């Protein structure tokens with residue numbers, strides 16, 4: 001199967017290629033990476049990797065690639081909102097590879113400002129004349145590369161407290177990146193598995209329970225510092241406007257603290273043998289990695 005992968009140098013992408021190299025060593029794959037992407041993360045894997053350099057959000061990149069090559073499968077990990085550009089270029093090139101797309105359960109958010117672009121992209125996917133498998137992860141964690149729990153663990157380890165905005169009762173069901181990677185391999189091996197699947201972790205916890213697990217695994221107290229939600233929104237907005245991407249917290253994350261983010265993965269379990277790890281096991285692995293790398 002000729003396969004093109006985007007996002008191969010990211011958290012989920014590197015773990016996917018690692019799993020692929022273990023299960024099907026020497027597989028030939030193509031990766032669309034940026035000029036600046038750190039290819040050393042995947043170059044050493046037991047795979048035959050052919051690189052395309054470009055920007056997956058631009059039609060120019062896709063048009064250039066499809067003028068040169070015709071793939072049987074495209075695994076698009078980078079961003080769901082780039083799907084319309086990808087599909088449009090495929091239409092122009094009259095190609096219909098099987099698409100495996102990483103989406104997000106963020107599509108279920110009641111905050112339209114954040115979910116609308118995902119809804120638009122999924123709507124576009126429905127118009128695609130080829131086949132596809134859409135995997136929608138919840139919050140991803142699992143390595144110092146993750147943008148979510150890694151920061152929380154680091155903060156708790158250093159300061160022994162964590163702010164809780166609102167009641168801390170809303171539900172979370174984070175997914176380990178390696179569980180997504182294994183599901184991607186399955187979806188790649190079986191292109192007849194089609195449709196949309198939510199991918200959530202094995203544990204449903206509220207925010208206070210999450211802090212309790214982190215405290216137990218760090219073997220340190222983590223005190224909960226309660227703040228009204230509005231204060232959190234103001235602080236996050238300020239931090240984002242001053243620090244931009246470097247802000248430890250995004251306004252969206254605080255707003256979405258009011259929403260339960262637990263989603264059933266029953267369909268993925270039935271069709272893709274999806275068996276995610278528990279949060280305690282996944283966090284234990286992440287904390288071990290952070291300790292080995294001297295981050296905590």
Ligand SMILES: NC(=O)c1ccc[n+]([C@@H]2O[C@H](COP(=O)([O-])OP(=O)(O)OC[C@H]3O[C@@H](n4cnc5c(N)ncnc54)[C@H](OP(=O)(O)O)[C@@H]3O)[C@@H](O)[C@H]2O)c1
Nearest residue numbers: 007008009010011012037055056077078079104138139140
């Ligand atoms: N993080 C979450 O909690 C979460 C939750 C639900 C869904 N998702 C979705 O899950 C997917 C994987 O997330 P992740 O955390 O594994 O990603 P990640 O670690 O942030 O990696 C992103 C990857 O995409 C590449 N990339 C970004 N923009 C690109 C562009 N314009 N052109 C070409 N390549 C580009 C990056 O390349 P470089 O190496 O050059 O940076 C990197 O390889 C994403 O679609 C994300 O939206 C994430």
